[in-house]
Amino acid sequence: MAEIWAVGEVADGQPTKLTLELATLARRLAEASGGQARTLIVAEGAQQAASAVAPYGPVTAVEADASGRPVALVVAPRVSALLARRQPSFVLVGASNDGKDIAGMLVGLTDLPILYNGAAVDWADTAPRVEMSTFGGKLVTHSTFNGTRGIVVVRAASVTAEPAATAGQVEVVTLDGISELPAVKVVDSITEAGAAAPIEEARIIVGGGRGVGSPEGFRMIEALAEALGGAVGATRAVVDAGWIGYSQQIGQTGKIVKPALYVACGISGAIQHKVGVQTAGTIVAINRDPDAPIAEFADLFVVGDVFEIVPRLTEAINARKSAG
Amino acid sequence: MNIVVLLKAVPVVGTERLGSDLLTDRSVQLEANGNDEYLLEKALKLADAHGAEVTVLTVGPAGATEPLRKALAMGAACAVHVADDAIRGSDTRATVEILTAALRKLTFDLAFVGADTSDGQGGVVGAAVAVKLGLPYLSYASEIEPTDTGVRIHRLTTTGYDVLEAPTPAVVMGTQLLGAPRYPSLRGIMQARTKPMDGWTLADLGIDAASVGAASSTTKTLDADRPPERAGATFVREAPDMAVAQLVDFLASRRLI
Numbered sequence: 256m257a258e259i260w261a262v263g264e265v266a267d268g269q270p271t272k273l274t275l276e277l278a279t280l281a282r283r284l285a286e287a288s289g290g291q292a293r294t295l296i297v298a299e300g301a302q303q304a305a306s307a308v309a310p311y312g313p314v315t316a317v318e319a320d321a322s323g324r325p326v327a328l329v330v331a332p333r334v335s336a337l338l339a340r341r342q343p344s345f346v347l348v349g350a351s352n353d354g355k356d357i358a359g360m361l362v363g364l365t366d367l368p369i370l371y372n373g374a375a376v377d378w379a380d381t382a383p384r385v386e387m388s389t390f391g392g393k394l395v396t397h398s399t400f401n402g403t404r405g406i407v408v409v410r411a412a413s414v415t416a417e418p419a420a421t422a423g424q425v426e427v428v429t430l431d432g433i434s435e436l437p438a439v440k441v442v443d444s445i446t447e448a449g450a451a452a453p454i455e456e457a458r459i460i461v462g463g464g465r466g467v468g469s470p471e472g473f474r475m476i477e478a479l480a481e482a483l484g485g486a487v488g489a490t491r492a493v494v495d496a497g498w499i500g501y502s503q504q505i506g507q508t509g510k511i512v513k514p515a516l517y518v519a520c521g522i523s524g525a526i527q528h529k530v531g532v533q534t535a536g537t538i539v540a541i542n543r544d545p546d547a548p549i550a551e552f553a554d555l556f557v558v559g560d561v562f563e564i565v566p567r568l569t570e571a572i573n574a575r576k577s578a579g
Numbered sequence: 580m581n582i583v584v585l586l587k588a589v590p591v592v593g594t595e596r597l598g599s600d601l602l603t604d605r606s607v608q609l610e611a612n613g614n615d616e617y618l619l620e621k622a623l624k625l626a627d628a629h630g631a632e633v634t635v636l637t638v639g640p641a642g643a644t645e646p647l648r649k650a651l652a653m654g655a656a657c658a659v660h661v662a663d664d665a666i667r668g669s670d671t672r673a674t675v676e677i678l679t680a681a682l683r684k685l686t687f688d689l690a691f692v693g694a695d696t697s698d699g700q701g702g703v704v705g706a707a708v709a710v711k712l713g714l715p716y717l718s719y720a721s722e723i724e725p726t727d728t729g730v731r732i733h734r735l736t737t738t739g740y741d742v743l744e745a746p747t748p749a750v751v752m753g754t755q756l757l758g759a760p761r762y763p764s765l766r767g768i769m770q771a772r773t774k775p776m777d778g779w780t781l782a783d784l785g786i787d788a789a790s791v792g793a794a795s796s797t798t799k800t801l802d803a804d805r806p807p808e809r810a811g812a813t814f815v816r817e818a819p820d821m822a823v824a825q826l827v828d829f830l831a832s833r834r835l836i
Binding site for chain 1: 706742
C-alpha cells in the first residue's frame with residue numbers, strides 16, 4: 256500500500272511535459288503496489304498549474320512566493336515539510352536541472368535513500384525497480400531500495416504521459432513555518448537572443464557535429480530541424496568550437512535525451528556523444544564515413560555528404576508537408 | 580580566498596565495468612571526472628586572479644592518488660584523499676556524509692563540484708552536501724566570480740542564464756562552460772611531487788565505518804545486462820536524390836514525418 260508522489264515543475268504557469276510523465280508514472284506504480292499516487296506542485300500560481308495536472312491524478316498545490324529565489328530553494332523545503340507530515344513511501348523527481356537540485360536538497364534534508372538517472376521505473380514487490388543505462392550504455396542495470404522509502408530521479412520520456420480514467424482532485428495546502436534553506440538571490444534573468452528550442456523534451460532532434468564544417472553549416476541543420484518540427488542538438492566538439500550554445504549539447508557532459516527520432520549529421524558517434532542519445536527511438540546517421548562508430552547504433556545510415564543530403568532532405572520534407 | 584574542489588576519481592571513460600558484486604570496479608585505472616576538471620580549472624583561474632589557494636578533495640580508493648597528483652601538477656596547492664576500505668559500495672547518503680565531514684575539517688570560501696560524474700550521472704551530491712553544511716548552493720554555473728561579500732554566478736537556464744548571488748562560504752556546481760582544463764606543465768609536474776597530499780580515514784572524520792559502505796547501503800543493484808542490441812544500421816549508398824527519397828520513405832514508414 257505504497258503512496259507514491261511525483262514532484263512537479265512549472266514553466267510559464269503550466270506543468271512541464273516531464274511533470275505529466277511523472278504523474279503518469281506515479282499512478283502506474285501506485286496501481287501496481289495497490290497504493291495511491293499524488294503530484295505536488297509548489298509554485299507561484301500553483302493552483303492553476305495543478306488543475307492542468309489533475310487529469311493525470313490527485314494533485315496537491317502549495318502556493319509559494321518564488322520571487323527572486325532559485326526554484327529548488329522554494330520547492331525542496333516545502334516538499335520536505337510535506338514528506339515529514341504525510342510520510343509517503345516513494346517520491347519521483349524529474350531529472351531536469353531544477354529537479355536534480357531539488358532531489359539533492361531533499362537527500363540533505365531528509366536522509367532518504369535515492370536512486371537516480373532512471374530511464375524506466377516499474378514496481379517490484381515492495382519498492383520501485385529503476386532501470387539505468389550506465390557506463391556509456393554498455394550496461395543496463397536495475398536497482399531498487401532495501402527499505403520502503405526513497406527518492407527516484409527519473410529522466411524525460413520514461414513513460415508517455417496519459418490521463419487517468421478518472422481525473423484527480425486538486426487539494427490546496429498552505430504551509431507555514433517552513434525552515435528555509437540558506438538564501439541565494441536571483442538578481443537578474445538574462446534571455447539570450449536567438450536561444451534555440453530546448454532539446455530535453457523534443458520529439459525530434461537534428462544533431463550536428465564536426466562534419467557540418469562551420470557555424471554557418473548549422474544553418475542547414477536548423478532548417479532541417481524546423482522542417483521536422485524538432486530541435487537542434489550538437490556534439491561537444493562543436494559546442495567547444497563555439498558554433499552553437501552549450502544548452503544544445505548532447506552527451507556525457509551535456510544532456511541525455513530520448514527523442515522519437517534523432518538525425519545525426521556529420522557526427523562520428525564517439526562514446527561521449529552516444530551516451531546522450533542511444534535510447535532514441537529511431538536514429539538516422541548522415542555521414543561520409545560508413546565506418547564511423549555511429550554505424551553501431553544507427554538504424555539507418557545514409558552514406559553521403561551532409562551538404563548534399565541535408566538540404567535535399569529539408570526540401571523533400573517541406574514539399575511533403577505542403578502537399579499535405 | 581580558499582577554494583576546495585571536489586574531484587571524483589572515476590574509471591577511465593570507456594573502460595568501466597562492474598565487479599561480480601555488481602559494484603563499479605575501481606581497481607582499474609582512474610582519472611579525474613571530466614566534469615570536475617572544469618571546476619578545477621575555474622578554481623585555478625580564480626587563484627591566478629585573486630591569489631586563492633586551491634585544495635582538491637577526493638573520496639576514493641588507492642588509485643585516486645594519480646588524478647590527485649595531476650591536479651596538483653595543474654596548480655592545486657594541496658590534496659586531501661579520504662580512503663578507507665569500509666567506504667567501498669557506499670550509497671549516496673553515505674557519500675554525502677563522508678564529503679560533508681571532510682569539508683567540515685577544511686576551511687574554505689567556496690567548494691566546487693562538477694555537474695555530475697561519468698560513472699554515476701546523479702548530479703545530486705553537491706546539493707545534498709550544501710544542505711548538510713548549512714551553506715548556500717548555486718548550480719549549473721557558466722561563470723563564477725567572487726564579490727566583496729560572497730559569490731556571483733551565471734546559472735544556465737533554457738533561454739539564457741540567471742545571475743545568482745550568495746554570501747560565502749558557499750557550494751557551487753559548475754558546467755563545462757567554465758573552460759577547458761589546462762595541461763600540467765613540466766614545472767607543475769615537478770612541483771607536484773613535493774606538494775602535500777593528506778590521507779584521511781573514516782576515523783579521522785569521526786565516522787563509524789558501519790554507517791557507510793556496501794553493508795549499510797540503502798539501495799542495491801539487482802542485475803546488469805548488455806543493452807538490447809539495436810538491429811544494426813541499414814546502409815543507404817545511393818546518389819543524393821535517391822538516398823533522400825529512401826530516407827523520406829523510411830521516416831514515413833515509422834510515422835516520424
